[in-house]
Amino acid sequence: MKKILVVVTSANQIDSEKSTGLWLSEFAEPFIEFSKQGYEITVASPLGGKTPIDSNSVSADLHQEILDAEKFLANTIKVDEVNAEDYDVIFLPGGHGTMFDLPDNGKLQTLLREFYEAGKIVAAVCHGPAGLVNTKLSDGKFLVEGKRITAFTDSEEKAAGLDSYMPFLLESKLRQAGSNFVTAPDWSDHYEVDGNLITGQNPQSTLSVAKAVIAKLN
Template sequence: MGLQTFAAPYYVLTEAGVEVVVASVRGGEPPIDPLSFGEGVETVALQRLTGDAVAMGLFRDSRPLSAVSAEDYDGLFVAGGHGGMWDLADNARVATFVAAALDAGKPVVAVCHGVAALCGLHPATGRPLVEGRKVTALTTREEIELGRAAVVPFLLEERLVGLGAVFEEAPAFTSHVVADGPLITGQNMRSADQASRSLLAAIKG
């Protein structure tokens, strides 16, 4: 997981009085993407997070996805990190959770590689979750600039377009958020704060 894309929603939501529950595919502590740290990457929220025992405790003791249900929550935020390309994209449980939230009109927000969680099929219709929807995610250009294009199992922009999504992008590594009904996506790690505030507005609204 990209810790900066966890820090932003955690503080935006908790400081507004929203209870945050952390879940991951397997539960426990999700692997941390090494690109979470480094010059030009670390944010004030991330620096605060790493020294916050309560927040890091929630992160390290995440609930397994099998133990949570979309109907119990007001919204969903999928953090980024390269690991999502392996763990989220072709996971039927993830697709079912996302589909249940969208079908209920609940806001579903995904940022950067977290948008891989939207690459699955709707369990009832068998159609891609993103088909015909406007989305953004880490672009192919950004993946190349990060030096990971030959490492990831697929290029996220290409997969989304292949699934019928209407892909929108802004200049590389700038904050960019796209909303299509309850589905809200952020282009990259720098979009996490803006996307988190969009989630908060949707929940409060």
């Protein structure tokens, strides 16, 4: 049985007035697809416990199956308790919360390095690649250096009206780390695969990322 580690944000505030969290569909859609394959899924976060959900990602027109997935976010384990050797894949969903607690989580950076250097799948979508911006390999190079990747673009951040609230712009930061960052038009389904690194641009790309992970595992 393949084992998937999903790492979600614990951050629930952008500032004193703006709340944030995980973008629900970016967790739920892969969770559903991985479950259909019979994979064993563990959900972890920096603080453990209940994951904050971005209220903007929850609406009445969402498929009930996506809404139901929220129950799997009620009691996440702490990232500090996780061992890379126990899993085949690490997957980072997005939501603006990731911009505040994933980039500087030393344990997460260690896990990402260990997964990648062991030839295991490292996957992330939308703001999930925020976890990659400071991740370095054993040789000291950034994990994303020279890699063809994508993530939530600077253009999309500006269109969302949150660019001035972010600690950094994700596309710009990943470019600074030496990645070969590939963009597609705002809100289009776009993902990139470079070896065992799989990244998606936005919420619309989530299912494509999940299916790319499944294709590599199978």
